[in-house]
Amino acid sequence: MMTDPSSLTIVNVGYRSTNYWVVSAGTARLLVDLGWPGTLGTMKANLKKMGIPLHEIRYAFATHYHIDHAGLAEELKREGVPLLVLDVQVSAIPRMKTWTKPADHFVEITPEGNVVIPCSQSRQLLHQIGIAGEILHTPGHSEHCVSLLLDNGAVFTGDLPLEAYAFDNPIALDSWKLLRARGAKRVYPAHGPIRDLDHPLT
Numbered sequence: 029m030m031t032d033p034s035s036l037t038i039v040n041v042g043y044r045s046t047n048y049w050v051v052s053a054g055t056a057r058l059l060v061d062l063g064w065p066g067t068l069g070t071m072k073a074n075l076k077k078m079g080i081p082l083h084e085i086r087y088a089f090a091t092h093y094h095i096d097h098a099g100l101a102e103e104l105k106r107e108g109v110p111l112l113v114l115d116v117q118v119s120a121i122p123r124m125k126t127w128t129k130p131a132d133h134f135v136e137i138t139p140e141g142n143v144v145i146p147c148s149q150s151r152q153l154l155h156q157i158g159i160a161g162e163i164l165h166t167p168g169h170s171e172h173c174v175s176l177l178l179d180n181g182a183v184f185t186g187d188l189p190l191e192a193y194a195f196d197n198p199i200a201l202d203s204w205k206l207l208r209a210r211g212a213k214r215v216y217p218a219h220g221p222i223r224d225l226d227h228p229l230t
Contacts, residue, residue, distance in 0.1 A: 091186025168200025
């Protein structure tokens with residue numbers, strides 16, 4: 029059953045200057061961005077503090093595969109949380125291990141059990157857990173970045189550079205144009221505060 033977009037809840041369980049968002053349709057939840065490696069205890073504590081049982085997270089989803097956004101992906105899988113991967117992200121996953129040191133305690137992400145879909149199928153998958161929205165390919169910070177856009181206009185953009193700072197980044201500007209055209213209104217970034225998306229640039 030689809031939840032009324034206006035009744036979806038959004039909670040920040042972030043830490044270390046990074047926002048990790050939980051989008052909930054009742055007790056069906058989606059975790060957007062997945063923590064620093066070696067910090068599963070912190071993630072669990074923050075979820076508990078916000079009243080979110082780990083077993084209610086239907087999918088864990090990274091906007092992109094950098095260490096502060098997908099560091100706990102494999103550990104969460106081991107806790108029973110399926111990893112949702114967009115097909116444009118698959119090739120980026122193996123590169124994560126090249127950016128980590130032994131002291132990071134990064135657990136390498138395996139392909140086993142991953143739910144891999146194209147962006148074009150994201151609306152159908154989200155519908156199955158009561159969330160009205162879609163996942164769009166929004167390069168600009170990296171070539172494999174994606175954003176979650178809900179039908180209520182909330183958009184989770186990861187590290188997509190803000191337009192004001194992307195004047196020399198046409199790829200990022202094109203991603204913002206796409207998000208605006210699809211109805212984005214309120215931005216939930218991975219770093220910094222929530223902000224309203226201004227009127228389209230003319």
